Amino acid sequence: MRAPSATDIAAGEVILAVDNVSLSFGGVKALTDVSFDIKKGEVRAIIGPNGAGKTSMLNCINGFYHPTEGRITFKGETRPKMRPHEAAAGGIARTFQNVALFKGMSTLDNIMAGRTLKMNRSFFWHILRYGPAMDEEIAHRRFVEEIIDFLEIQHIRKTPVGKLPYGLQKRVELGRALAMEPEVLLLDEPMAGMNLEEKEDMCRFIIDVSNQYGTTIALIEHDMGVVMDLSDRVVVLEYGRKIADGTPDEVKRDQRVIDAYLGVGH
Amino acid sequence: MFYREAGQYKTTYQSDMAIFPLRQDRIGILIILALAYVAVPLMASDFILKTIMLPFLALVLAVIGLNILTGYTGLISLGTAGFMGVGAYACYKLTTLFPEVNILVWILVSGFFSAGIGVVFGLPSLRIKGLYLAVATLAAQFFLQWAFVRIPWLYNYNPSGAIEVPLRTVFGVAITGPTAAIEVKYLIALTFVVVLTWVASNIVHGRIGRSWMAVRDMDIAAQLMGIKLLETKLLAFAVSSFYCGVSGALFVFIYLGGAEAGTEFGIRLSFIILFAVIIGGLGSMIGSFFGAGFIVALPTILKFGLPAIGIAITGAIAEKIVVMVIGALTIYLLIVEPHGLARLWQIAKQKLRVWPFPY
Numbered sequence: 189m190r191a192p193s194a195t196d197i198a199a200g201e202v203i204l205a206v207d208n209v210s211l212s213f214g215g216v217k218a219l220t221d222v223s224f225d226i227k228k229g230e231v232r233a234i235i236g237p238n239g240a241g242k243t244s245m246l247n248c249i250n251g252f253y254h255p256t257e258g259r260i261t262f263k264g265e266t267r268p269k270m271r272p273h274e275a276a277a278g279g280i281a282r283t284f285q286n287v288a289l290f291k292g293m294s295t296l297d298n299i300m301a302g303r304t305l306k307m308n309r310s311f312f313w314h315i316l317r318y319g320p321a322m323d324e325e326i327a328h329r330r331f332v333e334e335i336i337d338f339l340e341i342q343h344i345r346k347t348p349v350g351k352l353p354y355g356l357q358k359r360v361e362l363g364r365a366l367a368m369e370p371e372v373l374l375l376d377e378p379m380a381g382m383n384l385e386e387k388e389d390m391c392r393f394i395i396d397v398s399n400q401y402g403t404t405i406a407l408i409e410h411d412m413g414v415v416m417d418l419s420d421r422v423v424v425l426e427y428g429r430k431i432a433d434g435t436p437d438e439v440k441r442d443q444r445v446i447d448a449y450l451g452v453g454h
Numbered sequence: 455m456f457y458r459e460a461g462q463y464k465t466t467y468q469s470d471m472a473i474f475p476l477r478q479d480r481i482g483i484l485i486i487l488a489l490a491y492v493a494v495p496l497m498a499s500d501f502i503l504k505t506i507m508l509p510f511l512a513l514v515l516a517v518i519g520l521n522i523l524t525g526y527t528g529l530i531s532l533g534t535a536g537f538m539g540v541g542a543y544a545c546y547k548l549t550t551l552f553p554e555v556n557i558l559v560w561i562l563v564s565g566f567f568s569a570g571i572g573v574v575f576g577l578p579s580l581r582i583k584g585l586y587l588a589v590a591t592l593a594a595q596f597f598l599q600w601a602f603v604r605i606p607w608l609y610n611y612n613p614s615g616a617i618e619v620p621l622r623t624v625f626g627v628a629i630t631g632p633t634a635a636i637e638v639k640y641l642i643a644l645t646f647v648v649v650l651t652w653v654a655s656n657i658v659h660g661r662i663g664r665s666w667m668a669v670r671d672m673d674i675a676a677q678l679m680g681i682k683l684l685e686t687k688l689l690a691f692a693v694s695s696f697y698c699g700v701s702g703a704l705f706v707f708i709y710l711g712g713a714e715a716g717t718e719f720g721i722r723l724s725f726i727i728l729f730a731v732i733i734g735g736l737g738s739m740i741g742s743f744f745g746a747g748f749i750v751a752l753p754t755i756l757k758f759g760l761p762a763i764g765i766a767i768t769g770a771i772a773e774k775i776v777v778m779v780i781g782a783l784t785i786y787l788l789i790v791e792p793h794g795l796a797r798l799w800q801i802a803k804q805k806l807r808v809w810p811f812p813y
Contacts, residue, residue, distance in 0.1 A: 250678065252674070271677075272674075272677040272678050273677050273678075273680045273681065273682050275678075276677070276678055276679060276680035277680050281678070282678060284675070288672045288674060288675040289671075289672065289675070290667060290668045290670075290671035290672055290675065290676075291671050291672070292667060292670070292671050292737065293664070293667050293668070293671065297664055297667070300661075300664060301664045301665070301668050301676075301679050301681075302679055304661060304664070304665060304668075304679050304680055304681055305679065305680035307661045309661070311657075311662065311689075314656060314657050314660045314661065314662050315653050315656055315657060316656065317656035317657075317659065317660060321660055321661075322468060322471075325467075325471065325660060325661070326466075326467045326468060326471075329467045329471070330467065333467075364679070368679065368680075
């Protein structure tokens with residue numbers, strides 16, 4: 189399904205490394221000296237209490253923020269000032285905590301927009317529409333229909349996404365990210381505000397994406413049950429610092445994590 | 455009951471992605487084209503052609519142009535009339551410098567001059583949005599209007615400061631100038647509109663149109679899809695200004711036959727075109743036609759229609775009523791139906807599909 193990239197990395201090797209990253213806005217330190225890595229093919233969870241810097245971490249990874257210190261290495265390449273569209277071209281896709289769909293467009297158009305980078309017919313062909321531009325459109329439509337089948341959203345194909353219920357919007361957003369055929373998929377709270385059934389559906393899709401396509405997934409989630417079941421390794425942030433890193437079982441037993449979540453008596 | 459798609463199965467993605475997926479729509483558009491090309495020039499009086507059809511055809515391109523920028527890409531512009539002026543003056547300069555070249559070519563080429571100017575004034579759009587961008591494009595409007603008056607080279611040092619459209623013929627038929635037949639002018643303008651509308655609808659239905667709408671709806675997520683904001687916005691400015699430029703050239707060369715420097719392409723026209731976009735429907739091709747039709751037909755109906763049915767009304771009062779009606783309708787539609795007349799048209803079609811049942 190995915191074209192092999194120039195820097196092919198075998199499963200289990202580090203695809204994305206975060207080294208000593210700090211991020212501050214004026215006097216506010218959002219992240220302090222955070223280091224961790226993401227291995228190809230794994231599901232990596234980033235957890236922490238509210239305001240711990242999880243979303244800021246994702247924003248650094250896909251180029252919305254540039255770390256004040258430290259560096260992020262993706263596929264063996266370090267770029268000090270990566271722009272979001274460069275991250276996208278490199279194979280990083282993401283979903284947002286508050287759904288960031290194109291509200292006026294249909295489900296189909298939203299997911300087709302995820303294919304933008306793969307489409308390269310020039311403006312001239314688009315003027316004619318029929319011919320090469322249409323062939324390209326049809327080829328990508330075929331791919332998008334596969335994603336629509338995979339996510340079971342056939343019935344809302346032509347509905348403007350602004351009219352969809354929240355749970356479906358989250359699913360369309362996942363579909364749009366998948367349409368980019370990403371190597372690393374960043375999911376920012378994919379299950380926030382969902383009921384149990386919707387959560388179960390979403391978990392199923394995440395597991396399927398990981399298994400079928402071998403996509404590396406980094407995920408922020410507050411539902412500990414989900415995190416413990418889905419992820420291979422967990423990194424825990426608190427007040428912008430990393431306090432634990434390891435398998436779900438290790439993290440669960442870590443005293444600092446327990447303190448961060450349950451509080452400590454003073 | 456005639457407008458129903460039962461039995462029309464789409465078996466290919468191409469037929470599903472067609473601009474008119476329903477057979478009834480395709481027949482409808484062919485009938486409209488036939489009427490426009492055959493019936494109107496044969497039946498309509500010179501008065502209708504001159505006061506309604508020609509300004510409608512010229513302005514509809516500007517409305518489509520602004521709709522591409524504002525409706526599809528979400529960038530507001532108040533420089534529309536300025537860009538139209540660039541097209542008109544470019545066409546005038548080109549045809550007086552090179553009179554032997556076909557005027558139809560120059561009308562099209564003048565669009566590219568306008569596109570270039572549009573890109574320059576579109577540069578701030580990367581950093582500023584909404585009201586602030588409106589003010590920046592307002593600067594374009596005032597600067598261009600100033601240039602049309604203060605640079606006499608643009609109107610060939612004519613002492614009256616006006617453009618006088620020269621006689622130009624194609625294959626021996628007069629197309630522009632005082633002696634050109636009104637039917638010929640109408641058919642030329644109609645052909646420009648049909649072809650350019652087809653092109654615009656092709657563009658907005660493909661990857662480029664999707665990138666524009668993505669930038670409009672959520673620019674952060676659009677960047678994440680690999681869409682480069684600057685390129686996408688500047689392309690929208692270029693295409694939009696191209697349409698405005700061709701519209702301006704047609705407005706002067708086909709409709710007016712001459713233009714006073716700086717008066718035709720004032721801020722008032724910019725606003726009227728913006729209102730036409732809002733009334734017709736933001737982000738809709740057919741809405742652009744509704745909007746342009748509305749702003750062209752309304753003054754004529756008030757000025758000539760009302761006296762015809764016995765309501766005495768002077769031209770001056772009609773003029774004021776037009777402004778009031780357009781203003782009130784714009785506010786009403788912005789609050790109640792941001793997708794304008796195009797949305798009402800869609801609702802009507804939906805009702806027609808299920809008729810005689812309510813749903």
